[in-house]
Amino acid sequence: MISVEMEPVSVKAFMNRILREDILDQFEVRAAEMTIATRMTINGALEIHDSDEEIPQTPGYITWEALRPLLFAIIKTGAKPKLIKIVFSYKAAIAKDLHPNAAALFLNMTYENDAVSFTTATAQREFALDKSLDDTWDNWTRSFFMENSIIVTDRE
Numbered sequence: 001m002i003s004v005e006m007e008p009v010s011v012k013a014f015m016n017r018i019l020r021e022d023i024l025d026q027f028e029v030r031a032a033e034m035t036i037a038t039r040m041t042i043n044g045a046l047e048i049h050d051s052d053e054e055i056p057q058t059p060g061y062i063t064w065e066a067l068r069p070l071l072f073a074i075i076k077t078g079a080k081p082k083l084i085k086i087v088f089s090y091k092a093a094i095a096k097d098l099h100p101n102a103a104a105l106f107l108n109m110t111y112e113n114d115a116v117s118f119t120t121a122t123a124q125r126e127f128a129l130d131k132s133l134d135d136t137w138d139n140w141t142r143s144f145f146m147e148n149s150i151i152v153t154d155r156e
Contacts, residue, residue: 002141099136
């Protein structure tokens with residue numbers, strides 16, 4: 001797991017980029033929370049209701065590409081958010097291509113007090129003591145930040 005934060009001078013530009021550009025569109029959103037005047041919580045699970053079944057089936061999660069315009073519209077019309085938390089996950093089909101034991105790969109973002117921080121997390125398909133999945137995901141995340149000119153530093 002890595003835990004990083006953004007340089008304070010780049011927070012506003014970064015928030016503008018993720019709300020307007022497609023940088024994170026390859027991710028799904030497991031959950032999102034935003035506090036402006038009230039707290040809003042979004043469960044990212046997509047549900048399909050089969051008319052013959054009472055219990056909905058969950059086929060996956062909403063993409064950031066689909067959710068981004070809604071969050072942008074909310075933020076654009078109101079006061080500056082006090083808190084934004086988003087649990088991004090790498091799409092399951094791509095995650096297992098990155099590492100064979102990857103069940104889920106998470107990138108957790110928190111915006112609070114004019115600061116942005118990220119932590120990574122993983123879920124394994126099968127229990128393993130080695131940390132190769134964590135290392136692979138952390139390395140991929142650092143490369144992703146660099147490729148997208150997102151400057152982060154390790155949190156102490």
